[in-house]
Amino acid sequence: MITLLYKRLRRLDAMLDTIGFSGFNASAVGILPIGEKFNVFGKLGFIMWDADLRAKYSFGSFEDSESDSDSGTDFSWGVGAGFDFTDNFGVRIEYQAFEIEDADADLFSGSVVWMF
Secondary structure, eight states, X not given: OEEEEEEEEEEEEETTEEEEEEEEEEEEEEEEEETTTEEEEEEEEEEEEEEEEEEEEEETTEXXXXXXXXXXXXXXXXXXXEEESSSSEEEEEEEXXXXXXXXXXXXXXXXXXXXX
């Protein structure tokens, strides 16, 4: 199975800094069934990302600002488990890690799955 994922974090405002991040992730997924309803899986893939930073600072009447942007393609991986209530309906929990240069990111998620 192949999964595709687009992530966009809203602007994060920390003090006077604004950070934006977006990325497109593609992963190959290996699924190991355990019984008829339960399964575990692993994911290996890559993320193509863009990041922007804007900083404003002032000291007395002096004001200045800086901005920077970066982009790249880096490794991603994940593990999870699923439970199928019926042939078409199930739930899934997973952990996914994105190894983005020097600032790794982690994602924990839960999903409702409808298969057709």
